[in-house]
Amino acid sequence: xxxxxxxxxxxxxxxxxxxxxxxxxxxxxxxxxxxxxxxxxxxxxxxxxxxxxxxxxxxxxxxxxxxxxxxxxxxxxxxxxxxxxxxxxxxxxxxxxxxxxxxxxxxxxxxxxxxxxxxxxxxxxxxxxxxxxxxxxxxxxxxxxxxxxxxxxxxxxxxxxxxxxxxxxxxxxxxxxxxxxxxxxxxxxxxxxxxxxxxxxxxxxxxxxxxxxxxxxxxxxxxxxxxxxxxxxxxxxxxxxxxxxxxxxxxxxxxxxxxxxxxxxxxxxxxxxxxxxxxxxxxxxxxxxxxxxxxxxxxxxxxxxxxxxxxxxxxx
Numbered sequence: 001x002x003x004x005x006x007x008x009x010x011x012x013x014x015x016x017x018x019x020x021x022x023x024x025x026x027x028x029x030x031x032x033x034x035x036x037x038x039x040x041x042x043x044x045x046x047x048x049x050x051x052x053x054x055x056x057x058x059x060x061x062x063x064x065x066x067x068x069x070x071x072x073x074x075x076x077x078x079x080x081x082x083x084x085x086x087x088x089x090x091x092x093x094x095x096x097x098x099x100x101x102x103x104x105x106x107x108x109x110x111x112x113x114x115x116x117x118x119x120x121x122x123x124x125x126x127x128x129x130x131x132x133x134x135x136x137x138x139x140x141x142x143x144x145x146x147x148x149x150x151x152x153x154x155x156x157x158x159x160x161x162x163x164x165x166x167x168x169x170x171x172x173x174x175x176x177x178x179x180x181x182x183x184x185x186x187x188x189x190x191x192x193x194x195x196x197x198x199x200x201x202x203x204x205x206x207x208x209x210x211x212x213x214x215x216x217x218x219x220x221x222x223x224x225x226x227x228x229x230x231x232x233x234x235x236x237x238x239x240x241x242x243x244x245x246x247x248x249x250x251x252x253x254x255x256x257x258x259x260x261x262x263x264x265x266x267x268x269x270x271x272x273x274x275x276x277x278x279x280x281x282x283x284x285x286x287x288x289x290x291x292x293x294x295x296x297x298x299x300x301x302x303x304x305x306x307x308x309x310x311x312x313x314x315x316x
Contacts (some may be wrong), residue, residue, distance in 0.1 A: 011170040011190070014091045014099050016176045018083070019277060030087040036281050037080045044069035050301040057301055060138040061127070061243075064120045065291060065298075067147050068250075071116065072284035077107045077179035078102055079280045099182035100166050106280070108158035110258075111147035111209055115150035117251050118213040121220040122146075124244050129227045134140060157209060164201060168193050180277055210258055217251060246294040250287050257283070 022029060047069045051062045079102060086092045094102070124139050165184050171192035179186040182200050188195045224244060231237045257279040292298050 006078050010095070011172055013095050013175065014182065014187075014190070015176045016082075016086060016094055016180060016181045016182070017050065018086070018092060019177050025041070025086045026090065029172050030084060033080055033084055033244075033281065036285055037076060038287040040071060040076045040288075043285060043292075044072045045292065046302060046305070047288050047298070050298070050305045054301040057297065060143045060237050061120070062298075064116060064123060064147065065142055067116055067150075068113070068120075071109050071113045072287050074105065075113065075280060076284040078105045078109065082179050090263040094177075094182065096166075099177070099187065099215060100162060102182040103165060103184060103187065104162040106158075106181070107161050107206075108154050111157045112150050112215045113254065114210055114258075115153060116147070116253065117241035117247070118216045118245055119146045121217040121251075123249060125156060125220040125224055127243065128240050137282050149203075155206070161202060161205060164198050167196065168195065180281065183276060201273075206258075212253070214255060221248070242294070242296075242306060244289045248292050249294065253283055253286055 019029070023281070048066050051066050082094065082098070082102070128133050130137060139201075149177045161184060165187055168188070168191040170190055174190045174192075177186045177190070185199075188198055191198075228237050228240045231240060254266060257275045292302055
């Protein structure tokens, strides 16, 4: 739908073209997306329930993991329900407000996740480099402030990016977004105004947040690895490093698609849309799997929960 303003036809809704070269495969894509979405919801809800119900996991590390699970549910829900509706109804339209909401929540939750990974790296740094002072430094007040800070800071970040994107004019007949959901690079292509400044601001904004977080995470792990190497026993080194491997894995899974989509100026690669699907559909499912499989405490808590013995008291 388009609205005429003067000599211009202003776009009031967009068409999501979805994954390229998948014509005629809507049914199978619907069930694939549905399976991923349901598994994402189940996996992250399982982690949250296990952490809340098992007093052994009432620690800062698992408090932040609960925040990550909430983010993964939200992140997947930004695009997947709309994609499922479009595949089922064979309609790819999305309203102006719906498109704006997707852009805002995508960057709000994505930025929060980036900041949360940094906070989780700091938590591991304190736990390994200052173990005797861990519970003093990472007390519940500090943990709450750090978690709340990630959400609040990201809301401002997303508001700025969304405002910059949707204050531009969008004129017909171009209203086809070559993504499965609305995101800034794909939407900016449709503007009838000059977008090079917006593209540069978006790249710098996303890049500053992402690279600052990455450098802080990297710095934390330099100190962590240094501390682990000073541990005299191989068993002690293994136990210390095992508490970090899940976090390292999810950070890598987060950053590789981020770099591919946003940190390449002027990119128009059609693979961006495929990578974005992986980023919003597969990654939120991988996080709970990685944390469950690579963390003995988490694996044991999930098993106790599934066997009906979630709350077991025990040592914190």
